[in-house]
Amino acid sequence: MPATYEPIATNTLSSSAATVEFTSIPQTFTDLVLVMNTTIGSSTGAIQGVINSDTATNYSITRLIGNGSAASSDRVTSTTSLFLGDVATSPTIAIAHFQNYSNTTTNKTIIARGNDSTVRVLMAANLWRSTSAITAIKIQNNAAVNFAIGSMFTLYGIKAA
Amino acid sequence: MPVTYKKIASVTVGAGGQAAITFSSIPSTYTDLKIVASVRNSSTTAGSFPTVFLKLNGSTTTFTGRYVEGNGTTASSATRTDSFLMSVNADSSTASTFSNLEIYIPNYNGSTNKSFSVDGVSENNATLSYAQLTAGLWSTTSAITSAELYFSANNFMQYSTATLYGISKS
Secondary structure: OOOOEEEEEEEEOOOOEOOEEEOOOOOOOOEEEEEEEEOEOOOOEEEEEEEOOOOOOOEEEEEEEEOOOOEEEEEEEEEOOEEEEEEOOOOEEEEEEEOOOOOOOOOEEEEEEEEEOOOEEEEEEEEEOOOOOOOOEEEEEOOOOOEOOOOEEEEEEEOOO | OOOOEEEEEEEEOOOOOEOEEEEOOOOOOOOEEEEEEEEOEOOOOOOOOOEEEEEEOOEOOOEEEEEEEEOOOOEEEEEEOOOEEEEOOEOOOOOOOOEEEEEEEOOOOOOOOEEEEEEEEOOOOOOOOOEEEEEEEEOOOOOOOOEEEEEOOOOEOOOOEEEEEEEOOO
16 A cells, blocks of 8 residues: 555654754655644743745735634734644644645645644644745744643655555 | 554444444554544434534543634634534435534543544535534543544434544654
8 A cells, every 4th residue: 555644754852842843854745744732831822833944024824713702813924934823731733734845836835723722723824935845844932932841743744646 | 664544443324323433442553543524413403503522432521622613604713611523414404415524633642631623514505504623622641542423412324424544653
């Protein structure tokens, strides 16, 4: 049976870390899926992504959010990172899909699903305005607190054929 | 090359329906679990969208969650203190329309509380349908060894299906 959903790399933190980065991403898949199951020691914040070390204002984000009492949507353009989900002291899930990540013709769209059952549930449509193939993804948060021991980050590759 | 996204078990509901869809003796050899289901409830009450719930290791307690939904007219969000997954088509919905949902449970063998993510749709070509995103938490540190989809009333109708996949990180 051909493997069409294959783990490329994984990192389960044995010590807390401010960032996790996947580099040298092979270009042999069609799409990427990044699964993050994380906690931090205190506070709450956003899980952010930086592609190919690009911290210029080449990202835009549109979000649909439910906070347990109301639904809302917001949007930011020309920002410096992807929005991938939320991080908190309770375990949260963020799953991001990077479609057609290796093409060198189009800008890249990333759909992220964030799940923090104590704060909010959301979907984010991200755009990275670059025609470069995605070869590296760095994950960070804006809570100024390290990802805790045991946080898991796994990057999968999906093949269309 | 190892198969890292593998079907563990699959259920197709037969004639007469059944009250629950259960996956038991889930092996501990994977990293994450994913359940993909297509379901319809046997309620004939007009306009009803029964809730499908999740039971883990036979437990229905210590679940909490939040969801956001759009029903074709408005968007809203609510907090849950049960194992809510989504609102699904019933026998009163347009004929042969089933609701689809995907449940993702990372680190199901871990010693932390278990978070899960649900994406669900119940389109039926009528005046009301739902698209729902749910964040759930089961505040239990036990490894997950069984999972069950169930309703509080009525049954899963014939041709409802559910498949449990195991996903490995290596």
